[in-house]
Amino acid sequence: MNQKRRLAALTFLLLSGLCGCGSSEVADALDGDHHLEHFVPHHKPACFAEAVEEIEHRSRHLSNHAGHGHDDETEEFRELLDIIGWLPELAADSDLNEAAWNKVNSAATVLAKNLIDCRTPDGTLNLKNLERIIAPDLQTLESFIPAAGKPEPAILHEHDHEHEHEHEHEHEHEHEHEHEHEHEHEHEHEHEHEHEHEHEHEHEHEQVGSGQVRMVTPCSSVQFFITPLTRNAVGVSVSTARNNES
Amino acid sequence: MLPMVLCGFAVRFAQSLAQAAPFILTGFFVAAVFRRFIGYEKTRQLFGGSEISSLFKAWLIGMLLPVCSLGVIPVIVELRRAGVKGGTILAFAMSAPLFNPLSLLYGLTLSEPVAILSFAACSLVIVTVVGMIWDRLFPGSELTGVPDESVRYGIRRMAALGVSAGREATGHSLALVLCGLVGVGLLGAIVPHASLQHQFNHDQPLAPLKMAALGIPVYATPMLAMSQMGMMFQHANSIGAAFVLLALGAGMNMGLIVWMLQEYGVKRSASWMSILLVVVVSLGYAVDRPLFPKDIEPANHTHAFDIYGQPFSDQKSFGVLAGQSVEKLKRDIQPYEWYSLELLTLLMVAGCVVRLFDRRGRIEVWIAQVTEPADAGRMDIIVPPTVLGGLALAGLVVFSGVGCYAYYPPASEVFEEISIAKSEALSAGLSGDANHAEYWIDVYQEWTRKLEVGVFLRTGQLTDYQRWKARLVREHLEMLKHCVEDGEREEARVWVSKVQRSHNRLRDAFLSVRL
Numbered sequence: 013m014n015q016k017r018r019l020a021a022l023t024f025l026l027l028s029g030l031c032g033c034g035s036s037e038v039a040d041a042l043d044g045d046h047h048l049e050h051f052v053p054h055h056k057p058a059c060f061a062e063a064v065e066e067i068e069h070r071s072r073h074l075s076n077h078a079g080h081g082h083d084d085e086t087e088e089f090r091e092l093l094d095i096i097g098w099l100p101e102l103a104a105d106s107d108l109n110e111a112a113w114n115k116v117n118s119a120a121t122v123l124a125k126n127l128i129d130c131r132t133p134d135g136t137l138n139l140k141n142l143e144r145i146i147a148p149d150l151q152t153l154e155s156f157i158p159a160a161g162k163p164e165p166a167i168l169h170e171h172d173h174e175h176e177h178e179h180e181h182e183h184e185h186e187h188e189h190e191h192e193h194e195h196e197h198e199h200e201h202e203h204e205h206e207h208e209h210e211h212e213h214e215h216e217h218e219q220v221g222s223g224q225v226r227m228v229t230p231c232s233s234v235q236f237f238i239t240p241l242t243r244n245a246v247g248v249s250v251s252t253a254r255n256n257e258s
Numbered sequence: 259m260l261p262m263v264l265c266g267f268a269v270r271f272a273q274s275l276a277q278a279a280p281f282i283l284t285g286f287f288v289a290a291v292f293r294r295f296i297g298y299e300k301t302r303q304l305f306g307g308s309e310i311s312s313l314f315k316a317w318l319i320g321m322l323l324p325v326c327s328l329g330v331i332p333v334i335v336e337l338r339r340a341g342v343k344g345g346t347i348l349a350f351a352m353s354a355p356l357f358n359p360l361s362l363l364y365g366l367t368l369s370e371p372v373a374i375l376s377f378a379a380c381s382l383v384i385v386t387v388v389g390m391i392w393d394r395l396f397p398g399s400e401l402t403g404v405p406d407e408s409v410r411y412g413i414r415r416m417a418a419l420g421v422s423a424g425r426e427a428t429g430h431s432l433a434l435v436l437c438g439l440v441g442v443g444l445l446g447a448i449v450p451h452a453s454l455q456h457q458f459n460h461d462q463p464l465a466p467l468k469m470a471a472l473g474i475p476v477y478a479t480p481m482l483a484m485s486q487m488g489m490m491f492q493h494a495n496s497i498g499a500a501f502v503l504l505a506l507g508a509g510m511n512m513g514l515i516v517w518m519l520q521e522y523g524v525k526r527s528a529s530w531m532s533i534l535l536v537v538v539v540s541l542g543y544a545v546d547r548p549l550f551p552k553d554i555e556p557a558n559h560t561h562a563f564d565i566y567g568q569p570f571s572d573q574k575s576f577g578v579l580a581g582q583s584v585e586k587l588k589r590d591i592q593p594y595e596w597y598s599l600e601l602l603t604l605l606m607v608a609g610c611v612v613r614l615f616d617r618r619g620r621i622e623v624w625i626a627q628v629t630e631p632a633d634a635g636r637m638d639i640i641v642p643p644t645v646l647g648g649l650a651l652a653g654l655v656v657f658s659g660v661g662c663y664a665y666y667p668p669a670s671e672v673f674e675e676i677s678i679a680k681s682e683a684l685s686a687g688l689s690g691d692a693n694h695a696e697y698w699i700d701v702y703q704e705w706t707r708k709l710e711v712g713v714f715l716r717t718g719q720l721t722d723y724q725r726w727k728a729r730l731v732r733e734h735l736e737m738l739k740h741c742v743e744d745g746e747r748e749e750a751r752v753w754v755s756k757v758q759r760s761h762n763r764l765r766d767a768f769l770s771v772r773l
Contacts (some may be wrong), residue, residue, distance in 0.1 A: 051555055097553065104726035105760070110767065113723045 055091045059158045060102040060116075064153045066095050067123070067146070075143040089127075089137055096124045099153070107161030116156055119149040261576035263447040265583045266568045269355075270446025271439050273565070274477045276591040279598035281329030282435055282477065286605065287322060288651070289332035290422035291433070294415065295647030297408030298340040305342045313389040316346045317382050323651070324658040326479045327355035327511045328438045332431040334514075338521060344399030345392045348518070348530055349385035352509045356381050360665055361480035361659050365487070367710040367720070367728075369632070373497070373549045374484075377504055380541050384505060388533045396526050410628050411640045418625045424609030427602070438513030441475035442566070451571040454563035458490065458499040460556045465496035466542035470535055473506030474515070476566050483508035486562035488707065492732060495555035498546030505538045589697065666712035669768045676705045680761055687738050687754045695742040699735045706731050709768060727767040728741030731760045 057063035070092045074085065099120035103113050126145050130138050292301050304319075305312055325333065334351045357365075357378060363372035393399070407422075409415040426432070454472070458465045480488065485505050490500040518527040569586060570579060591599075612621060668676075679702040686695035706728045714720040734757045741750035 051557070053555065100726060101553070101730070102721065104763075105730050107763070110721065110723040115727075117722065234440070 060106045061157045063095055063102050068150055071142050074139045078126055078139040096120055108159055112156050112159055119152045124148045261579050262573055265579040267443040267447035269569045269583045271443035272587050274439050274442045278326055278328040278481050279602050281326035283598055283602050285325050285329030286423040286427050289336040290419045291647050291650045292336045293407050293422050294409050294418040294425040295643045299407045300644045303342040305346050312346045313349050313386045316350035317353040317385045320350045321357050322569045322655045323354055324358045325354050328435050330354045331513055332426045335431050339404045341402055345389035349389040353385045353738045355508045358480050359662055361484040363711045365484045365511055367707050384537050387537055388640055391533050392530050404569050408643050414625045414628055424605055424612050427605045428609035434513040434517050437516045438511035441512030442477040445475055445566045447473045449567040451568040452564055453567055455559040458495045460494055460496050467499035468607045469499040469502040470539050473502055474510050475512055476507045477511045478507045489562040490560055491551055493560045494551055494554040497549045498542035501545050502542040544674045612699055666708050666715055669713055672709040684754045687742050687750050690747055692742050699739045702734045704736055727764045731764050734760050
């Protein structure tokens with residue numbers, strides 16, 4: 013009988029514990045704003061073509077500024093590695109067939125390895141020859157841009173606004189873009205970009221809450237002479253080397 | 259408030275019962291096979307040997323048998339009667355629900371197959387370490403003197419199987435199964451709707467511990483636990499918590515705890531649970547960083563545990579909630595679960611009939627009166643009960659292996675199912691019907707995983723290209739789901755077209771002749 017009572021008491025305690033857990037969940041649920049989000053890093057390209065352009069530009073930038081005591085070198089190096097790491101995903105999100113995708117994947121693996129080899133065991137970066145080292149694989153990647161398909165319609169990316177500001181720091185992309193910010197709505201902006209190709213492109217930005225900016229960002233591609241996307245709503249332009257050349 | 263609590267309890271209880279029904283049914287028959295065919299002596303031999311070998315055998319047999327943490331209850335009740343050591347039984351009870359061939363294959367399609375293989379290896383470590391420590395702390399925990407009830411041959415042997423299964427289905431094992439279901443029902447009644455979404459993010463150091471608290475009352479079939487882990491990997495949530503979920507969510511339930519308390523008392527049960535929690539949570543923290551998916555951007559939430567909280571978000575009258583509960587159950591319970599529920603009901607009715615009309619045990623007496631076989635010639639062979647029992651268990655394992663082919667159909671069939679789910683999900687996405695979209699997006703995502711497993715099963719390989727295509731469809735569906743939930747119509751429209759394109763590429767990757 014005692015055994016049974018003990019058992020009943022223990023069962024009750026277990027269930028009480030369970031209820032306690034539930035109560036804390038109630039409190040948690042009621043606390044604060046729990047918006048469901050999937051974060052897209054600020055430097056993630058919107059499509060394969062843009063990723064290739066970014067790699068080309070960023071590697072050139074890093075090469076040109078190597079050894080100049082560039083403060084952001086490590087951060088930019090890490091971002092370049094990230095972009096190379098996203099190549100398989102971005103290529104899979106395109107019209108490339110399996111054979112082409114495999115080649116892109118292999119080129120991305122080699123690129124990443126070459127990039128990592130630029131880091132000495134003590135952690136310092138030797139990026140002087142980076143552009144030259146990655147040139148063959150970059151060329152391979154560029155050759156797949158036409159097969160990757162046309163730019164897709166606008167896709168919405170959610171960005172952490174604070175994060176955006178962190179990266180507002182001089183990304184000295186030696187390109188000239190004229191941005192005309194036209195506030196049509198309290199929370200909406202429309203940017204017009206003028207290029208030598210005289211292609212106009214629109215980017216819609218929407219303030220959706222504290223620290224959040226939603227961007228309507230069409231993918232770009234050199235092949236189709238479409239302007240690369242603007243990265244944030246505060247007018248910091250990240251463009252590509254190819255556009256500069258053009 | 260009360261109608262919500264009652265309906266929440268009822269919905270979660272019924273959903274779990276339906277999910278568990280095939281496994282509970284299997285558990286009752288496996289238990290009857292041990293009692294009537296294999297017999298207690300052979301059962302002790304099967305799970306016997308040295309300390310480590312008995313624990314390893316318990317883990318291996320558990321991994322092969324298609325049972326869940328509720329279905330394993332009748333089996334461990336029988337193992338206890340057979341006089342198997344306590345540590346070995348508890349090791350079997352823990353490992354049997356973790357994996358089966360279906361769930362293992364499913365798990366291999368998660369972001370990193372090595373994660374699932376590591377989890378399987380960790381489960382072996384858990385049962386071995388915990389079982390060994392417990393057996394040393396409490397030697398001589400086995401029952402002795404329970405008379406053997408195996409039947410040698412004939413129609414009585416077949417009748418005995420049915421009678422044993424029927425009696426257990428209406429007896430002690432059923433009560434324990436109901437305790438397990440009450441645990442998950444209580445969660446559904448108490449835990450607020452969607453309140454677990456942010457508790458297991460990758461950056462939460464307490465996520466494995468929180469999961470340990472949640473994992474004991476929850477009930478998850480091996481497949482459900484695996485798909486929940488899939489969602490956690492997809493959202494890059496805490497991998498340590500995912501491991502704890504597998505070990506405790508799939509491996510434990512309230513019914514098992516009540517059984518432990520009844521059989522081994524408070525002290526020994528508390529010792530088992532303490533050792534188990536220390537080992538599981540430690541392993542959870544140990545695997546958290548090494549197995550974290552490197553190519554996924556972490557989300558700040560997971561949907562994996564929405565099914566353990568209140569199914570309803572708004573308070574309504576009892577009548578409305580009851581109607582919604584019925585609709586929800588009709589939609590969620592799969593056809594094979596209905597069949598299993600019907601068979602389980604049939605077994606329980608048979609058990610009730612035996613209990614009601616045979617209170618003096620005349621059937622048991624009749625079963626026990628097996629006469630010595632007459633020498634009827636060379637072709638009339640009496641198959642020993644152990645052989646038959648072994649064949650039954652082996653057949654079950656083979657059947658679950660063959661079942662994989664039915665559960666994971668070929669790509670062409672999967673795309674027929676996907677096209678239904680896609681049109682429902684996308685049209686609901688366009689119209690902004692959040693409930694409908696959510697349901698069909700889940701179905702759609704589930705089929706993309708089945709597609710991967712089916713192709714792997716039939717061709718022996720799944721290319722990275724195919725993996726990426728399937729993963730992108732799931733990711734785009736996930737974004738669509740969020741847009742619909744947030745009522746963002748324009749954004750949803752964009753994701754609908756994105757999903758459509760990803761779907762076309764998925765189909766090309768799996769059905770076209772590859773160039």
